[in-house]
Amino acid sequence: MTRRMRKTILGRKLGTSQRYDEAGNRVQVTLIEAGPCTILQVKTQETEGYEALQVGFGDSSKEPKKPRAGLFEKVGCAAKRFIREVPSVEGAALPAGESFDLSLFEGVASVDVSGVSKGKGFQGTVKRWNHAIGPKSHGSKSKRNVGSTGMHQDPGRVVKGKKMPGQHGNANVKVRNLQVVSADAEQNLLVVEGSVPGPAGGYLTIEESL
């Protein structure tokens, strides 16, 4: 299997702003604090059966749980808040305990950003699935109702995947192909066009786009 290993870094959403492009158009941008990431564990073909790096980002203010504490002690770094596994690529320093930063993303034109979207709670189909609303007056009894959930005796059941009310948001979301405005390794500041999932301060995984 030849899967292209994508450069990946962990980060944190700082917030959104705007800038002017060369033509003078206003463009919405998102600022992301990306890296430095500390490598906590190197997974190899021999021991785990696949190649990957376990990396941590952002210092934690909490005392880590014992299994994690052991890991941090072994590596010799401060406890990390956000830990993810990323593919091992060239350019990222390899031994555990080393760290890498945004300089890895030099020359990368666009990225995919994934994170946990803002939670909206239990929502009806109108908000959750953009269903149309019924008439609001003239004796209407279907203002924001779900509506029909299917046919009659045949098939006699609700089709799987039927759009229904439920938890909206607070889900893993990936936004693809965001143009990189700048990647400053010195400041650990990544600026991309458009918006990324989650609130300001939320943790993100940033990959190079395919």
Next chain:
Amino acid sequence: MMNKLQDFEQEQLRPEVPEFNIGDTVDVHVRIVEGDKERVQVFTGTVIARKSGGSRAAFTVRRIVAGEGVERVFPLHSPWIEKVVVKRRGRVRRAKLYYLRKRIGKATKVRERIGQDRDGKKKD
């Protein structure tokens, strides 16, 4: 965390912010791209509002064209704005001159401020 955001917005500001106040009659020189040609269009009118907001700051200019009120909102830091020339200073007592929208004809005139600074004090 907020500092990087503020620093970024600071960078977006134009180096020299044109000086004008509410009530002033101004010429706004706007760069316009038509096809591959670029030219400067001048929009003349009264500044009826200024909105703060760092790099998102904007101002509204109102004028009467062919009997019809026309308002344009300009982002203060947009590179499209070449310059803002103050033609006439206005003496006003409000930050937002939305009351001008209801007025027609001579009533839309803003009193001129002569030989006074912004606080209404006489200049030397």
